[in-house]
Amino acid sequence: MKHLVSGLALSVALAVPAIAQETKVIGVSIPAATHGWAGGMNYFAQAAIDRLEEAYPELDFVLATASDPGKQVNDIEDMVATRNIDALVVLPFESEPLTGPVQNVKASGAWITVVDRGLSVPGIEDLYVAGDNPGFGSVSGEYMASAMPDGGKIVVLRGIPTTIDNERVEGFEAAIEGKNIEVIGMEHGNWNRDDSFTVMQDFLSKHPQIDAVWASDDDMAVGVLAAIEAAGRDDVKFVLGGAGMKEMVKRVMDGDTMIPANVTYPPSMIATAIEITAVGLVSQAPVSGQFIIGSVLVTPENAADFYYPDSPF
Amino acid sequence: MTVKPQARPKVSMSVIGPIAALIVLIVMGALMNPNFLGVDNISNVLSRSAFIGIIAVGMTFVITAGGLDLSVGSMAAFVAGLMILVMNAALPSLGVGVPIILLGMATALVAGLVAGWLNGFLITVLGIEAFIVTLGSMGIYRSLVTWLADGGTLSLDFGLRTFYQPVFYGGILGVSWPIIVFAVVVIVGEIAMRSSVFGRHCAAIGSNDQVAKYSSVRVGRVRMATYVILGLLVGVATIMYVPRLGSASSSTGVLWELEAIAAVIIGGTLLKGGFGRVWGTVIGVLIxxxxxxxxxxxxxxxxxxxGAIQGLIIVLAVVLQRESKPGV
Structure with missing residues (x-):
């Protein structure tokens, strides 16, 4: 049947070169929308796929969202077995468990694009698209240092214990070194509003004077702000979140003094990865290598450029 | 054939265990940080306990009657999401005011009630294992809230949230509403468990549902009631939860079910049913x-x-009360 179809395509191709290419399938495997950032990532993945399917009729997409690494492995195996994918765009749930399965896809001859979280064996991916986690930390740290020229006491909320979180905190610590900024408390808020609310309440009980908070994430900043407001404390001058949630970018844009800035870590990087992969399949432009998306400081001056009212994040 | 789950009136380890663990924690806390026993911290801890606590009281009845409910965390997230959607949708017509808050509260209570009834129906009428039914509904509610929020976060309108906030942050004489509601739920629960027909029927069914059935206890109806009450209490907890941050997402209420079950067991209720202790559950939640x-x-x-420390203390608290259990 397949031969028949390609034979047919060939004969048609002789007459009409425009539809000569056979359909190529791109598999996209990403974590499910379990928190705000992932929700935004899901939205941008879907949006990129819709746009590309329109632009390139010869491309077909399979999108699968997984709620845990095991499910993601199954998704990827299914894509190879049933859809015979030509390229895989994967944002690994966790590096270790996904390395083997992605290696197998590579062995089948497909193009591999890895997004944001690297695999544990180097050299599997043809293209690596990622945010800059150490950069995220250092941009945040530099902002903190410049916003508090006389130094001060800050507390830090960390994410879920992962390499991503470690790299960000290391970047941050390096940037504030020697700037007279004292970190008086550091706890995991797990990129979660409720957890960060609880942690911030306890920080406020523990420390009578906190000058600023590095919430390191906008979901956590929401919890932190609610805790500060509830405690009625006015010693905290500002809270720096991160990742560019639309509500927070809006507050920066409106000149809110509690939220004077934000640092991007765009969930739309998944769109970058899908678009570049598609370009690689349909054109002769070389696209292998690394594409690192820098973290940018959002201030009231440039906030409008980072405000996406339609995105869920 | 005595089914009476009556402990001898001697002071047993199962009573002392959880209380001792709680006292040790309080002493440790007080020694480590002077602010620990401050009014603010105590108030924070109690109102933080209220969500899980209110749910855990309902869970005590479900477990006492030999059941289990894994869906409460997801259910709370779903009810919170639904409540926010309904209130936001009604905002243009009702405006910010008491009626819209009452509408939101009614939504939460009805949604909780219906969700609890559905669990109860599948378990008691169709006779499916409680573990399986509630494992299923756990996944369903979690997905539904993700879907309602389109993968992101559902946020209550800002003006509405400001108006509604006193339900979490406000209170009477410095005691915040979640603490008051938690206390009322506990007192009613304790009375119902100790001295009402319903409480005794729960224990009887949990001990041996066949014997209970032949003793003319309406097993199905009592079981159903435990799930409906739990659903309703999830609604009550959600009413307190939503004004805190004014948002719900797929990460709302994650693992609440396990915390509630752990609190119930730490408090001395038997996981296999037949004996329940509401005040013990409160101690469990506080721990x-x-x-x-x-x-x-x-x-x-x-x-x-x-996480390791938490696990250790949970296991220790239960080890402390390991000895002859009533009804075994």
């Missing part, structure tokens, strides 16, 4: 919340080990 609180207030252990 769980205090561990997190103390770990935040001190730099004693690496935050990576928080």
């Amino acid at each position: 769980l919340t205090l561990i997190g609180n103390i770990l935040n207030l001190t730099d004693f252990v690496s935050p990576y080990l928080n």
Whole structure:
């Protein structure tokens, strides 16, 4: 049947070169929308796929969202077995468990694009698209240092214990070194509003004077702000979140003094990865290598450029 | 054939165990940080306990009657999401005011009631294992809230949230509403468990449902009631939860079911049913919340080990009360 179809395509191709290419399938495997950032990532993945399917009729997409690494492995195996994918765009749930399965896809001859979280064996991916986690930390740290020229006491909320979180905190610590900024408390808020609310309440009980908070994430900043407001404390001058949630970018844009800035870590990087992969399949432009998306400081001056009212994040 | 789950009136380890664990935690906390026993911290801890606590009281009845409900965390997230959607949708017509808050509260209670009834129906009428039914509904509610929020976060209108906030942050004479509601739920629950026909029927069914059936206890109806009450209490907890941050997402209420079950078991209720203790559940909830609180207030252990400390204390609290159990 397949031969028949390609034979047919060939004969048609002789007459009409425009539809000569056979359909190529791109598999996209990403974590499910379990928190705000992932929700935004899901939205941008879907949006990129819709746009590309329109632009390139010869491309077909399979999108699968997984709620845990095991499910993601199954998704990827299914894509190879049933859809015979030509390229895989994967944002690994966790590096270790996904390395083997992605290696197998590579062995089948497909193009591999890895997004944001690297695999544990180097050299599997043809293209690596990622945010800059150490950069995220250092941009945040530099902002903190410049916003508090006389130094001060800050507390830090960390994410879920992962390499991503470690790299960000290391970047941050390096940037504030020697700037007279004292970190008086550091706890995991797990990129979660409720957890960060609880942690911030306890920080406020523990420390009578906190000058600023590095919430390191906008979901956590929401919890932190609610805790500060509830405690009625006015010693905290500002809270720096991160990742560019639309509500927070809006507050920066409106000149809110509690939220004077934000640092991007765009969930739309998944769109970058899908678009570049598609370009690689349909054109002769070389696209292998690394594409690192820098973290940018959002201030009231440039906030409008980072405000996406339609995105869920 | 005595089914009476009556402990002898001697002071047993099963009573002392959880109380001792709680006292040890409080002493430790007080020694490690002077702010621990401050009014603010105590108020924080109690109102933080209220969500899980209110749910855990309902869970005590479900477990006493030999059941289990894994869906409460997801259910709370779903009810919170639904409540926010309904209130936001009604905002243009009702405006910010008391009626819209009452509408939101009614939505939460009705949604909780219906969700609890559905669990109860599948378990008692169709006779499916409680573990399986509620495992299923856990997944369903979690997905539904993700879907309602389109993968992101559902947020209550800002003006509405400001108006509704006093339900979490406000109170009477410095005691915040979640603490008051929690206390009322506990007192009613304790009375119902100890001295009402319903409480005794729950224990009888949990001990031996066949015997209970032949003793003319309406087994199905009582079981159903435990799930409906739990659903309703999830609604009550959600009413307190939504004004705190004014948002719900797929990460709302994650693992609440396990915390509630752990609190119930730490408190001395038997996981296999037949004996329940509501005040014990309260101690269990306080123990769980205090561990997190103390770990935040001190730099004693690496935050990576928080989960290990919690697990250790849960197991210890249960080991302390290991000895002859009534009804065994």
